[in-house]
Amino acid sequence: MNKEKRLEILTRLRDDNPHPTTELNFSSPFELLIAVLLSAQATDVGVNKATDKLFPVANTPQAILDLGLEGLKSYIKTIGLFNTKAVNTMKTCQMLVDLHGGEVPENREALEALPGVGRKTANVVLNTAFGWPTIAVDTHIFRVSNRTKLAMGKNVDQVEQKLLKVVPKAFKVDVHHWLILHGRYTCVARKPKCGSCIIEDLCEFKEKTEL
Template identity: 60%
Template sequence: MNRAAIEECFRRLREANPQPRTELEYGSVFQLLVAVMLSAQATDRSVNLATRGFFPGHGTPEGLLALGEAGLAEAIRTIGLYKTKARNVIRTCELLLERHGGQVPDRREDLEALPGVGRKTANVVLNTAFRQPTMAVDTHIFRVANRTGIAPGKTVLAVEQALLRRVPREYLLDAHHWLILHGRYVCVARKPKCPQCPIADLCEYPDKTRPD
């Protein structure tokens, strides 16, 4: 897809949703970090259902340490890999208090040094909480970038780097949210909803679906 088409894609996505937001529920940067950590291989809905049970009373590093690994594991047992996630979150709380005064750092290197925080999680936090122009490529964004031709790539990192190069700077801060929502609700995996897609005429996908 050429640059003019890419710019038009994002113009339309912004017009339809001027202020895109993550669907994860959180009340602080720390809670956002925890929610993103829990969302790996899980839906935002399942994460929200779980965090509603403990964020109100234990939504700080100190609060989760008081809850303990066993208590947190019980609170998130409906989420996949809950034991590993509970262990990582508790260790992250300890490190935040030891190294960062209980605050979530705004540098990638510091975030990725936390247990259970990889590049994608770090990118979500940097973009959503600290408004840095990062691109957190999940399965939805990987699919949309390749299927549409906006930023083809064979790996997650290749797509991330291509998006950072190709998305116009004007749209870069919110591009992650537009693409993930587009992939979640319109450009879905099995049968994309091309007749409802606002960028279908610009998209380079050769097997577009037709109205039922």
């Protein structure tokens, strides 16, 4: 894909949604961190249902530690893999208290050292909580980037590095959200809604639908 076409795609996505953000509910970097940690292999809707009850009761590392493991599980038991996620959340909260004064560090290495937090989660927190120009590539972004040929790669790391290289600075902070939302609602996995897509004429996907 040439530079001009790529720029037009990003411009249209920006014009359609000038101030995008995550669909996870949060009001602090810590709440975002926990919501993202819980969201692996789960929907944002499902996570929000759980955290909307959890966060009014416990929205700091110490408050979650005070709940205890079983107490935390009672709030997140509707989320897939909740047992493992509960253990990781408790360990993460303990590390935040012991090593970071109960605050979420604005540092990639420190974030990735937390249990259950990988590069993608760290990217989301750095981007959404702290405004870093990071790009967390999930299945939606991977699919959209490859289908459109905006940034092709055989795995999420390759797509991330390609996006970081080809996306102009002015778009970097928000492109993560635009591509996720586009993949979630328009460029869906099984039957992409090409007929109602705002970048359909620029997309280089060969198997377009009429929807």
